[in-house]
Structures are given as structure tokens and as C-alpha cells.
Amino acid sequence: MKIGVIGAGAVGLYYGSLLQRAGHEVRFLLRRDYDAITRSGLTVTSPGGGFHLEQVRGFRDSRDMGTVDLVLVALKAFANQYLADMVRPLLGEHTALLTIQNGLGNEELLAEAFGGDRVLGGVAMIGVTRGEPGVVNHMALGSIRLGEFSGGLSRRSGQLAAMFTDAGVACTAVADLRKVRWEKLVWNIPFNGLCALTGQTPGRLLATPATRSLVAEIMDEVIAGGNAQGLSEPISREYGEEMLATTARHTGDYRPSMMVDRLEGRPLELEAIYRIPLRYAAQQGAAMVRVGMLHALLELGEPVQP
Amino acid sequence: MKIGVIGAGAVGLYYGSLLQRAGHEVRFLLRRDYDAITRSGLTVTSPGGGFHLEQVRGFRDSRDMGTVDLVLVALKAFANQYLADMVRPLLGEHTALLTIQNGLGNEELLAEAFGGDRVLGGVAMIGVTRGEPGVVNHMALGSIRLGEFSGGLSRRSGQLAAMFTDAGVACTAVADLRKVRWEKLVWNIPFNGLCALTGQTPGRLLATPATRSLVAEIMDEVIAGGNAQGLSEPISREYGEEMLATTARHTGDYRPSMMVDRLEGRPLELEAIYRIPLRYAAQQGAAMVRVGMLHALLELGEPVQP
Numbered sequence: 001m002k003i004g005v006i007g008a009g010a011v012g013l014y015y016g017s018l019l020q021r022a023g024h025e026v027r028f029l030l031r032r033d034y035d036a037i038t039r040s041g042l043t044v045t046s047p048g049g050g051f052h053l054e055q056v057r058g059f060r061d062s063r064d065m066g067t068v069d070l071v072l073v074a075l076k077a078f079a080n081q082y083l084a085d086m087v088r089p090l091l092g093e094h095t096a097l098l099t100i101q102n103g104l105g106n107e108e109l110l111a112e113a114f115g116g117d118r119v120l121g122g123v124a125m126i127g128v129t130r131g132e133p134g135v136v137n138h139m140a141l142g143s144i145r146l147g148e149f150s151g152g153l154s155r156r157s158g159q160l161a162a163m164f165t166d167a168g169v170a171c172t173a174v175a176d177l178r179k180v181r182w183e184k185l186v187w188n189i190p191f192n193g194l195c196a197l198t199g200q201t202p203g204r205l206l207a208t209p210a211t212r213s214l215v216a217e218i219m220d221e222v223i224a225g226g227n228a229q230g231l232s233e234p235i236s237r238e239y240g241e242e243m244l245a246t247t248a249r250h251t252g253d254y255r256p257s258m259m260v261d262r263l264e265g266r267p268l269e270l271e272a273i274y275r276i277p278l279r280y281a282a283q284q285g286a287a288m289v290r291v292g293m294l295h296a297l298l299e300l301g302e303p304v305q306p
Numbered sequence: 307m308k309i310g311v312i313g314a315g316a317v318g319l320y321y322g323s324l325l326q327r328a329g330h331e332v333r334f335l336l337r338r339d340y341d342a343i344t345r346s347g348l349t350v351t352s353p354g355g356g357f358h359l360e361q362v363r364g365f366r367d368s369r370d371m372g373t374v375d376l377v378l379v380a381l382k383a384f385a386n387q388y389l390a391d392m393v394r395p396l397l398g399e400h401t402a403l404l405t406i407q408n409g410l411g412n413e414e415l416l417a418e419a420f421g422g423d424r425v426l427g428g429v430a431m432i433g434v435t436r437g438e439p440g441v442v443n444h445m446a447l448g449s450i451r452l453g454e455f456s457g458g459l460s461r462r463s464g465q466l467a468a469m470f471t472d473a474g475v476a477c478t479a480v481a482d483l484r485k486v487r488w489e490k491l492v493w494n495i496p497f498n499g500l501c502a503l504t505g506q507t508p509g510r511l512l513a514t515p516a517t518r519s520l521v522a523e524i525m526d527e528v529i530a531g532g533n534a535q536g537l538s539e540p541i542s543r544e545y546g547e548e549m550l551a552t553t554a555r556h557t558g559d560y561r562p563s564m565m566v567d568r569l570e571g572r573p574l575e576l577e578a579i580y581r582i583p584l585r586y587a588a589q590q591g592a593a594m595v596r597v598g599m600l601h602a603l604l605e606l607g608e609p610v611q612p
Contacts, residue, residue, distance in 0.1 A: 210602035210605035214603070289595050290596075293523075293596050293599055293600075294599075297500075297520070299516035299517065300506060300511070300516065
């Protein structure tokens with residue numbers, strides 16, 4: 001399969017490299033890592049065993065990439081105003097779009113630009129960061145749940161899940177993409193924001209009783225906000241407790257992407273991870289008071305938009 | 307009048323120096339500033355005109371201070387476990403105790419140790435910080451409202467209010483001390499905590515729409531928490547709006563005491579300003595959700611108690 005990866009941060013580079021290793025023809029839109037990767041290839045480190053790809057197809061401009069069968073979108077959501085223009089040159093008649101970006105609103109953006117029939121979304125549970133240019137450090141986890149934007153199970157979503165599975169990524173197709181999006185928010189909303197705000201890791205937040213309780217309370221708010229959307233089945237309270245346990249076990253020392261963004265002076269994905277979920281929840285009468293407070297505190301540190 | 311000042315931070319030094327300038331015999335329990343003040347006196351800078359006291363009675367140990375007519379308590383509330391022992395040597399038969407410490411629980415502590423009849427509380431609205439040893443910088447405001455711990459107007463509270471007024475401090479005696487304590491919390495709870503947490507000044511918080519709204523929401527929670535205590539008359543919603551306006555006008559650049567404590571690595575007055583108010587509010591069924599979240603975030607940065 002010909003695959004174009006748009007947004008070659010840690011997540012895009014990681015999954016793209018696994019797909020290339022499995023035999024697919026993968027083309028990466030690169031910026032910071034262009035020189036290093038086109039010269040020396042791409043290295044993935046991982047506790048489960050790393051690997052190196054000698055030859056990687058890198059491009060500086062998506063107009064040079066040609067059409068593909070699948071566009072894998074892993075762009076930071078704060079750059080979404082550029083997304084449609086980056087994707088357009090890659091589209092053939094049957095090209096599918098799979099966005100594995102964080103938060104809500106990404107499928108809607110692609111559907112508006114290119115039609116909802118092309119669009120799938122995926123939720124990646126993964127700890128991965130960029131190292132030196134040309135190096136990606138996989139820390140923990142890595143599974144993907146994906147589904148059609150328009151809902152339901154399709155032949156296409158099953159094929160894409162099989163493709164990832166064959167490449168070594170635990171992947172399942174789901175009928176209710178919105179539910180898994182909200183499930184991911186149960187992790188992202190507390191940990192991304194609290195870690196970015198306080199400069200502390202998830203493990204430190206969970207080791208302090210006051211903030212461990214706060215994380216659990218925020219998770220409960222997000223679960224209630226998601227369940228107010230009329231999902232195919234509700235997210236259980238236990239889901240939050242499992243997330244706490246998984247985090248303490250696997251990703252306590254991991255720096256969530258938003259924490260890294262703040263430490264490195266980049267803007268934060270506030271629209272996708274906070275504002276749109278807050279708006280959707282409020283529209284259904286779910287208040288998410290602590291989530292709103294966290295968003296306000298994160299706003300304080302943001303650069304003023306031009 | 308013989309006055310002993312316990313807790314010679316910026317607030318204690320400022321009011322004590324005004325009382326000495328007005329002719330009272332003031333004795334200060336000093337620690338950091340002992341050498342500078344006993345050698346060179348005490349300097350107060352102020353936008354309204356500063357002054358210098360050449361001779362200041364400083365002590366390292368309250369057992370050397372002798373008995374006084376009034377003990378003025380301005381100790382940081384996080385050192386309250388030492389307060390009763392510091393105060394005891396100053397007490398004669400009719401000595402009154404006036405605590406102008408922050409938050410709730412301070413009068414209760416003194417009343418338990420020495421009897422409620424001796425105890426008055428005062429709420430200072432002031433922006434003042436310590437400079438070099440021997441220097442106090444008065445930035446803005448300075449009024450005090452004081453009242454009997456046991457409630458009601460007394461001859462004594464009227465005399466103390468007159469004493470402060472004669473010394474140049476706008477001061478009134480109030481019948482309901484609890485109400486003015488909660489009114490002070492309407493300012494202290496949002497600004498002390500948010501400034502300590504974010505490292506930003508009140509002015510910056512008010513200039514950012516998201517955090518300005520958050521401050522107003524927290525003020526509303528504190529007003530509801532106070533009004534659930536059965537005050538003599540409720541605190542009005544407008545009180546919060548006036549606080550916002552006064553802050554923007556007078557103390558936007560001021561660093562609240564808790565922000566200074568955090569910047570200088572001291573513990574925070576979390577018990578008096580957050581935990582006791584949260585407990586009192588919860589006992590009356592007022593939740594103060596945002597206040598609880600702010601407290602949890604402040605707890606995260608605290609040193610572990612031995």
C-alpha cells in the first residue's frame with residue numbers, strides 16, 4: 001500500500017516506520033528531521049527492540065509526494081489550519097484518510113474539506129518522543145483503535161486494522177469512533193494539562209494524594225461529558241480506574257506531549273483536547289468544571305495569537 | 307500602650323512601626339532582621355511617604371520581651387505550631403491578643419491556648435513586602451477591620467480601632483469578625499493560590515480573559531462558602547466585583563504573600579487559607595470545587611512534612 005504520513009512528529013514517524021518495515025511504501029512529509037532522515041535514515045528505539053530504516057522517502061512539500069492509497073495524519077492539532085492544503089495533493093479517487101491526532105474535531109475538519117466518506121479516525125495509546133533528528137524513542141504501549149467517521153464497521157476499517165496488526169501494532173476496528181475518542185480524552189485531559197501546567201510527570205501526580213484525587217475527579221468529569229453525547233454504550237467509571245493503574249504501571253515517568261510542547265515553547269493543543277470537548281459537553285448539559293479550570297490555567301501561559 | 311509584635315514579616319513590621327511612630331512602646335520578636343534592625347533601626351518605604359525609626363526594641367526570644375498590654379500576631383500561619391509558646395511569656399492579667407494573620411483558624415488556636423476572652427482578630431487589606439533586612443516596602447492600601455473573637459462590638463475593639471486610626475491606619479471595629487475573615491478570603495483564595503501556582507501577578511491573571519473569569523468563579527465559590535456559615539449578613543456578589551476592580555487598580559503588580567513564599571521556597575499557608583475554609587464550607591454543604599482543585603495543585607509543590 002502507498003501511504004503518505006502528514007505530521008512527522010514522534011507518533012507519525014513511529015507508526016510510519018513500522019508500516020515501512022512491514023513492506024509498505026511510506027512517504028513522509030518532514031520538516032525538522034528532513035536532512036537527518038534523507039541522509040541517514042530513521043532509527044526507532046524501543047524497550048521491545050529497536051530498528052533502523054536505511055532508506056526513507058522524505059519530502060519537504062506535500063505537492064511532491066504524489067497520490068497515495070492512505071494518508072495517515074499525525075499533525076499537531078494546533079497546526080490544523082494548514083492541514084487541508086497539506087493533504088490535498090495526496091488524494092486520488094479512492095484515497096482514504098486516517099487521522100490519529102489528539103482530541104476532537106480532526107475528523108470533522110477533514111470531512112468538511114474532502115467528504116466524510118474518505119475519513120477514518122484512530123486513537124493511539126502510546127508513549128513516544130522524538131530524540132535527535134532521525135531518532136524516535138518508543139517508551140511504552142502502542143495500540144490503535146480505529147473506525148469510520150460516519151460510524152459502523154466497514155470492510156475498509158477491518159483492512160486497515162489488519163494492516164497495522166501485520167506491522168506489529170495491536171489494532172482493532174471499532175464501530176463507535178466517538179466512544180474511543182472520549183475514552184482517550186479520559187487520559188489526555190487530566191494528564192496532558194496537569195503535567196504541562198505543573199511541570200510534573202504523571203507518576204508524580206499519582207504519588208501525591210491530593211493530585212491523585214484530582215486526576216480521578218477530572219476523569220469522572222470527562223466520562224460524564226462523554227456519556228452525555230449518546231455513545232453506543234457508556235464509558236464505565238472503572239475505565240478511569242484502569243487508566244490510573246495503567247499509567248502508574250507503564251507511563252509514570254513519561255512526559256505527555258503537551259508537557260513537552262510547553263517545555264519546548266510550542267503552542268498547546270488546547271482546541272482539540274479542551275475547548276471542543278468542553279463545548280460538546282456543555283451543549284449536552286455536562287459542566288466539566290475542573291476541566292474548564294484546567295483549560296483556563298493553560299490558556300494563561302499561551303502566546304497571544306497574531 | 308505596650309505592644310509586642312509576634313511574627314515580624316512585612317505585615318508585622320509595617321503595623322508595628324506605625325504604632326511606634328505614633329508613640330506606643332513596641333517590642334518586636336525578630337529573626338532574620340534582628341541584626342540589621344537592632345543596629346540601624348527600621349525603614350519603611352511607601353508611596354505615601356516613608357520614614358525611619360532609629361531605635362527599635364528587637365528580641366530574639368519572646369521570653370525576654372516582658373509582659374505587654376497587646377500582643378499583635380502577624381506570624382505566618384504555617385508556623386502556628388510554635389505560636390502559643392511564643393505568645394505565653396508576654397501575657398499579663400489583662401493582655402489582649404490581636405491576630406492579623408491570614409485565613410481561618412488563628413483566633414481558635416489562641417482562644418484554645420489562652421481563653422477566648424483575650425482574643426480579637428483583624429483583617430488587613432494591604433500590599434507590603436520585605437526588602438533588605440531592616441527595610442519594609444509598603445506598596446498599597448493598609449486598612450484593618452478588627453473584632454472580638456466571641457463576636458459583638460466591645461469597648462476594647464473600639465479602643466484598638468482608635469489606636470490604629472491615630473497611628474495613620476484606616477481601621478474600624480466590626481461586630482462580625484467571621485464575615486470580614488471570609489471577605490478577605492474572597493481575595494486571598496483566588497489570588498494567593500493562582501499567583502503561587504502560575505508565577506504570574508494578579509494583574510496578569512486579570513488581563514487574560516480565561517483566568518479573569520476563573521478568578522471571578524472562585525470568588526463566587528468563596529462567597530457562597532462564607533454565606534453558608536450563617537454570617538450576620540451575607541457577602542454580596544458585588545463584593546467580588548469590587549475586589550476585582552480594586553485589584554486591577556491598586557495591586558495588579560503586587561506579588562501576593564503566597565507567591566513570594568513559593569518563589570522563596572517557604573511552605574505555603576495552605577491550612578489557614580485553603581484547608582480550614584474548605585472544611586467549614588463542606589460542613590455546611592458548600593462544595594467550592596475550584597478552590598479544592600487549586601488546593602490540590604498547590605499541595606503538589608509542597609515539601610513533604612517530616
